[in-house]
Amino acid sequence: MSNLLDKIGAELRRGMVQIAALSLLRKRLYGYQLVKVLAAAGLETEEGTLYPLLRRLESQGLLTSEWDTEGSRPRKYYVLSSEGVEALPRLERIWEEISGSVGRILQQEGDAPEVEEPVVPVEEKR
């Protein structure tokens, strides 16, 4: 059971990391820096999950990256591309809608929401 919950939790987190990473990458960050910022915010993410995600977002045009070789070791910095800057507010709105909907469903504590029965005309009943 705990394995199943871990798996579901990991899937949920993976979906959220995408928008969290995009939001954080309004500022230029390198991969491991992003891992630490996410972890500090309570979204523990492994490099094996985050780095491929960053590459995917880059290939989708939402991020750009560049190697900085001036420091003690080379670092690959990511930042939102112009498309990413444009897309982020829309993604945030989608996230708020989803988050609001799920929140409302969870607040109902398992009771199915009441759905109005369709009114069937008397003729059809016969």
Place this chain on the structure above:
Amino acid sequence: MTGPVTEAVHQWLDEAATAMGGDSGRRRDVLLELETTIYDRLEERSGGETPTTKDVTEVLIAMGEPAEVANSFMPVRPLLAPHQTRPFLLNVSAVFAVHMLFVIGATVAGKQFGFTSFRISPIENPGNALGVFARALGTLFFDIGLLLCVFAILPRLQRVIRFPRTSLIVRPKTRRSIELACFLTLALVVVDVFRNNLLALYVPSAEGTLIIPFIGQGIEDNILLLNLWLISAIARELLYVRFGESRSTLGLDVASNALGLVCLLRMVASRELVDLTGASDVLGSAAETLGPLLNTSFSLLAVGTAALLAARLVFRGFRLMMVRRAGS
């Protein structure tokens, strides 16, 4: 950093590199980023002191298994798309059933059957259940490998001019096994072709007649080129699946198309693709009418294919030029 620490890190990276497919540029980029992260973690863990072997062991454990980390970077590209799974299983079942029927037929008749370069020999000792089972299993594996080649290539043939963009569902580890099976099948075909003096499509049977009896001089003269073209085309498609677009795969693609184009043009130039003279006993006077008609049809087909190949050759050549320019 001390020797054992860097050694352990490089060993981890080497293992990841081995497990990671894709083009070398992308691989280098990923490995460098992983290496930087490992050293960042080490630095953080040792608090600026020289990291110990214990530190490196714990950091590498936290990074995960190199092969698994490498796999997470590989784009998911299934050899079989979801919609192909059912037809694939049906085809394997059908081909396996037919194949086994021929094996049983060969065993009952007590002689080998030959179809182009493929031979179906009888089961040596039909009374031995283990031997029969092993033969059936071997037959099944062969059919699976063969059909995987066909299924992997078919979608690409459908968009012969466009770039192969693989869409994937099979997990990387499974995909590698499937690809290995395909490569082995291809190797078997190549070995078989060479064993038959590069005449895979045109093998004289034991009775002195031809397995493909009606091929004309145009095909017969170019059989070597035709075989090489077919092999290079299969190899090219498999390499695209395994390594994606790179200078090597594009180079092979261009060479394969050029080979195919030369082969088809030579065949068309000879104008004798079908020869029905040996069939006059069966077809009678119809052979005289049917022969030229088939010849014209096959020539037109060859011309059409040659035009497609020429277009693909130009497109791939141009793409190769672009990739080379970007690389330099």
